[in-house]
Amino acid sequence: MTTNNTEVESIGNLRAETDRLRAELEELHTRLDTFNDTRRAMLFLLEDLEENEKKYRTLVQNIPGVVYRCLIDSNWSMLYLNDEIESITGYPVSDFINNQVRSFASIIHPDDREMVREQIMEAVNEAIPYFIDYRICNSKGDIKWVHVRGQAGFENKTEQIWLDGTIVDITDRRLAEIALNESNMRLQSATNAVRDALVVIKSDDGSIVSWNPAATTIFGYSVEEAIGIKLHDLIAPERFHEAINNSMRTFSASGEGNFVGKLVELTGLRKDGSEFPIELSVSAMQLSDGFYGVGIARDISARKMAEKDKQRAAIQLKGALLGTIKSVSLTIEKRDPYTSGHQERVSKLATSIAKLLGLTDAQIEGIRLGAAIHDIGKIAIPAEILNRPGKLTELELGLIQSHPEIGFDIIKGVDSPWPVAEMIHQHHERMDGSGYPQGLKGEEIILEARIIAVADVVEAINSHRPYRPAYGIDEALDVVRKGRGVLFDSRVADACLTLFQGTPAFTF
Numbered sequence: 001m002t003t004n005n006t007e008v009e010s011i012g013n014l015r016a017e018t019d020r021l022r023a024e025l026e027e028l029h030t031r032l033d034t035f036n037d038t039r040r041a042m043l044f045l046l047e048d049l050e051e052n053e054k055k056y057r058t059l060v061q062n063i064p065g066v067v068y069r070c071l072i073d074s075n076w077s078m079l080y081l082n083d084e085i086e087s088i089t090g091y092p093v094s095d096f097i098n099n100q101v102r103s104f105a106s107i108i109h110p111d112d113r114e115m116v117r118e119q120i121m122e123a124v125n126e127a128i129p130y131f132i133d134y135r136i137c138n139s140k141g142d143i144k145w146v147h148v149r150g151q152a153g154f155e156n157k158t159e160q161i162w163l164d165g166t167i168v169d170i171t172d173r174r175l176a177e178i179a180l181n182e183s184n185m186r187l188q189s190a191t192n193a194v195r196d197a198l199v200v201i202k203s204d205d206g207s208i209v210s211w212n213p214a215a216t217t218i219f220g221y222s223v224e225e226a227i228g229i230k231l232h233d234l235i236a237p238e239r240f241h242e243a244i245n246n247s248m249r250t251f252s253a254s255g256e257g258n259f260v261g262k263l264v265e266l267t268g269l270r271k272d273g274s275e276f277p278i279e280l281s282v283s284a285m286q287l288s289d290g291f292y293g294v295g296i297a298r299d300i301s302a303r304k305m306a307e308k309d310k311q312r313a314a315i316q317l318k319g320a321l322l323g324t325i326k327s328v329s330l331t332i333e334k335r336d337p338y339t340s341g342h343q344e345r346v347s348k349l350a351t352s353i354a355k356l357l358g359l360t361d362a363q364i365e366g367i368r369l370g371a372a373i374h375d376i377g378k379i380a381i382p383a384e385i386l387n388r389p390g391k392l393t394e395l396e397l398g399l400i401q402s403h404p405e406i407g408f409d410i411i412k413g414v415d416s417p418w419p420v421a422e423m424i425h426q427h428h429e430r431m432d433g434s435g436y437p438q439g440l441k442g443e444e445i446i447l448e449a450r451i452i453a454v455a456d457v458v459e460a461i462n463s464h465r466p467y468r469p470a471y472g473i474d475e476a477l478d479v480v481r482k483g484r485g486v487l488f489d490s491r492v493a494d495a496c497l498t499l500f501q502g503t504p505a506f507t508f
Contacts, residue, residue, distance in 0.1 A: 002483030006058070019415075020286050065084045065168035065169070066084045068080060068165060069163065075099055075103035075104065078097055078098070079097070080097075092405070107136045107137050108136055108137075112135050114132050120150075124152045124163075127152065129151040130165075131147070133147050139321070145170050146167050147167075148168075150163045150164055194212065198210070198295075199296075200216065201483070202292060203292060207230055209227065210227075216359065218297065219270055234269075240503055252291060258283050260293075262282070262321075264279070265300070266279075266280050277299075279297070280296070282296075283295075314464070324414065342459055343374060344372065349459060353455060353496055354368075367423070370423035370424065374456065375434065376424060377409075377410065380402075381403060382399075401436050401437065402437070404426070421445065426445050426449035431489060432486050436452075441508070454492050454493060457483075462475075462476045462481050473500065480493050
């Protein structure tokens with residue numbers, strides 16, 4: 001009986017052990033399945049990681065510029081660089097990784113190294129990104145400008161151990177900026193050097209945006225006082241404000257106006273309230289935000305004063321010349337009354353021809369005076385020759401024909417605003433070159449002398465002389481008509497004929 005109980009107990013223990021082993025085996029199978037699932041998941045993850053790494057490397061290599069990771073040390077020792085570093089520096093990536101051939105710090109321009117270190121370390125200490133432009137030296141010894149940005153990486157979220165960032169070649173842009181800055185400096189220097197006020201205004205409200213030192217000198221306002229103020233409120237008398245406002249509205253809309261592209265004389269206003277004459281030139285400049293007006297103003301006070309002085313001097317000179325002419329005319333009249341009256345009548349006709357031709361008042365005045373003494377050279381001819389009733393000998397005729405040159409020699413030293421001496425010298429010249437004393441042709445003869453020549457012939461033929469009777473005005477005009485374009489200037493001849501054919505007709 002005892003034996004049977006023992007067997008039963010052993011069998012029970014065996015069954016229990018079997019169940020335990022079966023459970024452990026099932027657990028082992030379960031763990032094995034879990035392991036296989038994990039292994040498969042890890043394989044899939046590894047494949048994804050490899051694919052992502054390829055994508056990441058492709059992305060990094062295609063980024064415009066250099067992608068880098070470096071240590072925060074004295075050499076900026078590179079842990080990673082993409083291939084773009086070679087196109088910028090001329091050195092391969094392998095040169096820089098762990099400083100195998102050279103450190104990145106070694107290619108930073110010596111003058112920039114301290115600045116680069118200070119700015120990077122300041123950003124690292126403040127845990128902020130950095131953005132720096134500096135120079136590097138490439139493999140050819142050329143200077144390159146780079147824009148570098150980056151930020152510190154952390155180990156365990158506290159310890160800064162590397163820098164991640166990008167490097168972009170900005171040489172072309174930087175050189176363009178340098179050239180632009182130099183150009184702006186030269187422009188500013190030129191602007192500051194000019195003696196005229198150079199002012200730039202916005203067209204929408206007329207406010208001043210640029211004011212050079214000459215503007216301060218001329219108008220009295222400093223740059224600080226002028227910038228932002230409406231131009232006309234600052235330097236134009238109040239009576240002109242409404243007209244300027246109207247002009248500014250047109251200018252703002254189209255870039256055109258009453259003063260644009262013109263040189264005009266206006267009245268300016270100084271800071272002390274005094275008015276003065278200015279010469280103003282305005283140009284339009286169109287930018288993205290609208291039209292701007294560029295004005296160049298010049299103080300012409302001195303010039304105006306000089307013009308007044310010149311006018312006074314001209315009046316005095318004219319008075320002196322008139323006095324001289326009157327004295328000469330009186331002298332000639334006493335020697336030869338025929339010649340004196342002839343000059344007065346020639347002057348009257350020549351002046352009328354000049355007016356009909358549309359000459360300026362100044363030209364007409366010169367012709368009037370020149371014609372009044374065109375025979376002044378006859379003062380040197382003996383009176384008995386001038387008044388002889390018979391035919392002149394060849395020698396005597398030569399003396400008579402010398403009077404234009406004698407008159408020229410007398411008058412050429414007299415200061416005059418008109419070519420009086422040339423009028424006297426050329427009044428016997430003819431368009432075809434048959435005249436005297438120089439045998440001039442066409443345009444070689446000044447217009448004033450061409451006018452006097454026609455008036456001289458008409459008056460001479462129409463008047464009585466000691467050696468012949470008067471032929472009359474019809475004969476005189478016929479000579480002019482036949483000589484038109486040959487002996488006499490066509491326009492001058494036509495004007496003369498028109499005067500005598502008009503209503504009322506010209507009379508001496």
